[in-house]
Amino acid sequence: MSATSSAVQHGQGEQPGRIMSGEMAEQPAMLRRILQRGAPGIREVAAGIAAKKPRFVLLTARGSSDNAALYAKYLLEIRLGLPCGLASMSTTTAYGARPDLTDVLMITVSQSGGSPDLVASTKAARAAGAITLAVTNNPDSSLAAVSEHSIDILAGPEKALPATKTYTASLLALHLFVDGLAGGDGEAAAGALPGLAEQxxxxxxxxxxxxxxxxxxxxxxxxxxxxxxxxxxxxxxxxxxxxxxxxxxxxxxxxxxxxxxxxxxxxxxxxxxxxxxxxxxxxxxxxxxxxxxxxxxxxxxxxxxxxxxxxxxxxxxxxxxxxxxxxxxxxxxxxxxxxxxxxxxxxxxxxxxxxxxxxx
The missing domain is CATH 3.40.50.10490 (Glucose-6-phosphate isomerase like protein; domain 1)
Known part of the structure; x- marks a missing residue:
């Protein structure tokens, strides 16, 4: 992007990085919001999915959300002993594969919930028998609509192109979800995070x-x-x-x-x-x-x-x-x-x- 087009996008004279800087600074308040407002709903979703006893977990995401999904893979395998895989979406969207996903939990992580391949692969997984969960910053998104269950990560609008607060929000939401699957009280362990983030x-x-x-x-x-x-x-x-x-x-x-x-x-x-x-x-x-x-x-x-x-x-x-x-x-x-x-x-x-x- 040229200097001219960048200035047009952000306004003449605005400080470079102002939006990203502001959104990084929001993270302690966002972590508190998830712990105070989001945790009960996440725990409820986790209890509903735990009752279905999934035998395997597939994680689907792109970009920063893909790294959050990898974090969830470690949590699920270490905390619960559930085997996990990172889905290859093109097998469904480009090649038309239709695997048997009966009793498989498909977790799709997407801050926008709008990428067509994420929506299409989640929809196909649900049709193939998967339990589908959307973890997204947009509860009204297409992804949330096609998923059986959804978690709102409550990060608030993110305008900077590099994801910052939506990444840490996804991590905390996924931790609370996995802890909920295990029947734990994740809020207690995470309670110090907002203050440490401020430091x-x-x-x-x-x-x-x-x-x-x-x-x-x-x-x-x-x-x-x-x-x-x-x-x-x-x-x-x-x-x-x-x-x-x-x-x-x-x-x-x-x-x-x-x-x-x-x-x-x-x-x-x-x-x-x-x-x-x-x-x-x-x-x-x-x-x-x-x-x-x-x-x-x-x-x-x-x-x-x-x-x-x-x-x-x-x-x-x-x-x-x-x-x-x-x-x-x-x-x-x-x-x-x-x-x-x-x-x-x-x-x-x-x-x-x-x-x-x-x-x-």
Missing amino acids: ILSRRDEVRSLASRYRFAERMVITSRGYGYPTAKEAALKLMETSYIPALSYSGADLLHGPLAMVDNISPVIAVVPDGRGGDALQPVLDRLRGRGADLFVVGPQVQVDAASAGFALPTAGVPEELQPILEILPLQMLAYEVTIARGQDPDAPRALAKVTETH
Whole structure:
């Protein structure tokens, strides 16, 4: 998008990134809203689906919602032992496949609920016997209409093209849903999240200083394991769609199977280090990266940040590992924003993108 068209879209003289910045700042209030207003309805939906005893879960999504769906996959497999798969929508929409989905739970995650392939694949899944659930920021959307059940993530209107608050809203809604399937009380465990999110978002000057290190980066590698892996994928997407820096995301295990060869002391590596088993599993990867002299940026516990080239320490003490992704992504959203501003670009208006992507 040209500078002229960007100015027309946002108004002459408006600060670049104003919309994205404002929506990032809304996240603590949004998390409180979900816990206070959304949780009872989510728990009711979960109870209704649990009574149907699904034997398998298929997750369907695109973009940031796809990363939220991957987070749900970890939750469902770890918390409930339910086997999960990420659906290949083209098998239905392009090839016309009609699998037997009796007793399968199909969860479709979409902030807009308007992408034609998501709507079509959900409709086909329901016709094939699936229990269908829409997780969306638009309860009046086509996706919600064709689904048997729906959850409103209550993020409020999101106008910036890069998804920020709808991503964290999806994570919290999915956590509450899975916890509801397990018969738990997810609100209690998540109660500290809004206040911790406020703490993280208040450290914007710290992130701005860190962003200056990466203003001229030509590529980045982002890695994690376990619950942190969806965060790595979402951070890579945010960097690519706002700053246009090629950002490659890998599971730490996959990084060792070949891609480690491209790591040097020039291209930064961002490691999302969960405070828990995922971080323990990532430790051998961190050791290998340091051994190669990587410019290692860590988002995680203070002890891990101290051992890296740079980083952002997270206040995760006492926060269950499964909830940490809601906090992990916040400094990385800010990093993508600040790097983009430092490069003289407008994160509100990434070139060639639209808020609703109509894939078929």
